[in-house]
Amino acid sequence: EAKREGQRFKRFHPTMDKQLLERLVLEHDLHKALSRDEFLVVYQPQIDVHTGQIISVEALIRWNHPVRGWISPLHFIPLAEENGLIVPIGEWMLRTACRQLKEWHNQGFTSLGVSVNLSMRQFFQQDLVDMIDRILKESKLSSPYLELEITESMTMNVNHTIDMLHKLKKLGVKIAVDDFGTGYSSLLYLKEFPIDRLKIDRSFIRDVTTNKHDAAIISMIVSIANHLEMEVIAEGVEHVDQLDFLWEQQCRQVQGYLFSPPILPEQLPLHFHEIQKR
Numbered sequence: 001e002a003k004r005e006g007q008r009f010k011r012f013h014p015t016m017d018k019q020l021l022e023r024l025v026l027e028h029d030l031h032k033a034l035s036r037d038e039f040l041v042v043y044q045p046q047i048d049v050h051t052g053q054i055i056s057v058e059a060l061i062r063w064n065h066p067v068r069g070w071i072s073p074l075h076f077i078p079l080a081e082e083n084g085l086i087v088p089i090g091e092w093m094l095r096t097a098c099r100q101l102k103e104w105h106n107q108g109f110t111s112l113g114v115s116v117n118l119s120m121r122q123f124f125q126q127d128l129v130d131m132i133d134r135i136l137k138e139s140k141l142s143s144p145y146l147e148l149e150i151t152e153s154m155t156m157n158v159n160h161t162i163d164m165l166h167k168l169k170k171l172g173v174k175i176a177v178d179d180f181g182t183g184y185s186s187l188l189y190l191k192e193f194p195i196d197r198l199k200i201d202r203s204f205i206r207d208v209t210t211n212k213h214d215a216a217i218i219s220m221i222v223s224i225a226n227h228l229e230m231e232v233i234a235e236g237v238e239h240v241d242q243l244d245f246l247w248e249q250q251c252r253q254v255q256g257y258l259f260s261p262p263i264l265p266e267q268l269p270l271h272f273h274e275i276q277k278r
């Protein structure tokens with residue numbers, strides 16, 4: 001009983017109150033962020049190291065809060081997931097990314113693709129497939145240029161995953177597994193899911209030159225991808241040493257600060273030339 005009292009007291013501790021209040025304020029502001037046009041999309045290049053070309057970009061959301069300035073998606077996406085706002089925000093992301101990609105195609109970057117992160121809620125959204133179909137038609141974008149990034153934790157409901165992924169594949173969009181290696185992963189289901197690309201989580205890349213376990217895991221993921229005929233990309237590549245290791249492992253695709261941070265859309269044509277010069 002005393003313990004329970006203690007816990008109850010803890011919940012209403014002044015600092016907790018402040019945190020809760022902050023959360024409520026942020027959530028309140030999040031409701032208005034879309035209509036007030038406070039979101040922005042930045043794009044991070046994904047490079048094929050053999051050709052030195054930007055093959056695609058990952059669309060990443062940014063929130064420019066009127067008072068607090070830039071807020072990381074790591075802070076507001078979980079909140080939006082909880083209160084369901086991720087559904088309209090996610091739709092806005094998909095539409096914005098597809099329109100932007102179409103614009104790049106029109107500018108002559110015709111082979112470029114775009115990856116958009118899906119959240120758990122969206123993956124279980126009733127009209128997700130129809131919505132994506134609509135957005136593709138609306139933006140006149142050919143479906144294979146759009147890739148959806150899901151995480152392993154979304155695939156735990158195997159029947160739903162198989163059903164959803166097959167519907168998405170029927171549309172023609174590509175599927176990537178993000179942060180691969182950090183979540184629930186069953187090799188048994190991996191071969192059942194129609195997955196186009198594995199994204200090796202950056203936690204494995206970070207110490208790869210000094211940690212032989214990380215090196216072994218990366219080597220294994222690349223091998224799985226090759227055997228299952230999936231593409232594989234390493235994220236969070238910051239140093240040349242890491243790139244050298246990935247090259248040796250024949251991991252052709254990389255994304256990370258070594259090549260480029262996420263950039264504003266108008267910067268991309270410039271980066272195209274710069275990265276190709278390397």
Ligand code: C2E
Pocket residue numbers: 044059060061072073074077093117118119178179202235236237238255256257258261262
């Ligand atoms: P993520 O999908 O794993 O995205 C990669 C994150 O790593 C991005 O952080 C990116 O800026 C960062 N990054 C890229 N290269 C490097 C590098 O070389 N070193 C390091 N240290 N970091 C690097 P960001 O943009 O802050 O996004 C964080 C997370 O928020 C994303 O992780 C994703 O889970 C989520 N997120 C971002 N945008 C969206 C969105 O539109 N929808 C959903 N559902 N989630 C999103």
Ligand code: CA
Pocket residue numbers: 058117149178
């Ligand atoms: Ca991602």
Ligand code: CA
Pocket residue numbers: 178179199201202235
């Ligand atoms: Ca990732």
Ligand code: CA
Pocket residue numbers: 179
């Ligand atoms: Ca991540």
